[in-house]
Amino acid sequence: MREQSPLRVLIADDHEMVRRGLSLVLETEKDFCVVGEASTGRQAVEAVLQQRPDVLVLDLRMPDMDGIAVLKAVKREAPTTRVVLLTGYEADEAILRAVQEGADGFLFKDAPPAELCRAIRLVAAGEAYLQPEVTTKLVHLMAKRAAPVPPRGSTLTPREREILRLMARGHTNQEIAELVGVSLETVRSHVKNILQKLDQPNRTRAVLYALRSGLVSLGDVAD
Numbered sequence: 409m410r411e412q413s414p415l416r417v418l419i420a421d422d423h424e425m426v427r428r429g430l431s432l433v434l435e436t437e438k439d440f441c442v443v444g445e446a447s448t449g450r451q452a453v454e455a456v457l458q459q460r461p462d463v464l465v466l467d468l469r470m471p472d473m474d475g476i477a478v479l480k481a482v483k484r485e486a487p488t489t490r491v492v493l494l495t496g497y498e499a500d501e502a503i504l505r506a507v508q509e510g511a512d513g514f515l516f517k518d519a520p521p522a523e524l525c526r527a528i529r530l531v532a533a534g535e536a537y538l539q540p541e542v543t544t545k546l547v548h549l550m551a552k553r554a555a556p557v558p559p560r561g562s563t564l565t566p567r568e569r570e571i572l573r574l575m576a577r578g579h580t581n582q583e584i585a586e587l588v589g590v591s592l593e594t595v596r597s598h599v600k601n602i603l604q605k606l607d608q609p610n611r612t613r614a615v616l617y618a619l620r621s622g623l624v625s626l627g628d629v630a631d
Contacts, residue, residue: 414441415532418461420452420478421445421494422471426517430465433521440528449473453481456489462532465524468495468502476505483510490531492524503542504549507616510609513537530580536612540578546619563605569623571598576615576624 417440421427427445434440443459446452449470456464464482468475479491492513493506506514512531515524519539527537538546564572567588574584585595599611608614618624 412439414439415463415528416441416443416459416461417528418443418452418455418459418464418489419445420447420449420455420464420470421467422447422469423467426467430524433524434465434528437525440525447471449475449478452478453485456482456486460486461489463490463492463528465492465494465528468493468506476502476509479506479509479511492527492531492537494519494524501549503545504616507538507546507612511612514542514612515539516541535580536610537580538578538612538615543576543578543615543619546616564602564623568598568602568605571595572602572614572618573624575599575602575611576618 417434419427419430419434419442421430424447427447431442431445434442443461444455446455449472452464452466452470453473464478466475466478470478473481475493475495479493482489482491490512491510492515493511494515494517495503496517503514513527513536515527515537516539519527523539527539530537570588571584574587579587581595581599582592585592588595603610603614606614606617608617615624
């Protein structure tokens with residue numbers, strides 16, 4: 409049986425110590441290969457275009473191009489590269505913007521190394537990953553907004569609403585299947601139906617929409 413190629417990861421952060429630390433963490437995993445580092449936003453975009461990594465691990469605050477601008481450029485020019493954003497707790501509205509622009513994963517910088525590795529594997533496999541603390545932050549942001557979006561979730565079945573709440577808590581499709589007691593393919597089918605009914609392009613945007621429309625509340629995420 410042919411061994412699967414390691415995931416090719418590019419690290420972008422303006423602090424050398426952080427880049428080296430992340431690189432050391434990822435290189436200890438047999439299924440990761442760090443293919444480069446970047447210290448500015450423009451360098452990150454250039455490196456992505458040259459290396460075509462599977463995943464870009466990107467600091468939200470970068471010189472000359474911030475993380476949002478880099479994210480948009482990568483989504484436009486290298487759409488097969490998945491993007492995991494890292495940030496501090498003070499980001500607030502930038503988190504919302506990043507999710508709206510299609511970030512595939514989002515974690516705070518103090519997340520355990522194992523959680524970052526898990527996020528990279530999940531986004532590389534086509535799933536989205538929001539650290540539960542990020543989801544909670546989004547809930548509080550949505551609560552402050554004066555004009556929530558009109559809900560489109562009236563046609564969601566009880567099972568789809570249950571799965572949507574589990575999505576908002578950061579559970580993967582496999583974890584949802586185990587929690588609900590159905591097959592992975594059944595969960596994927598439910599997720600597909602949820603995206604269609606909410607008219608959202610991916611899981612992360614669906615969760616964001618659910619938070620803004622009131623389909624998912626802070627209690628749903630935290631209980």
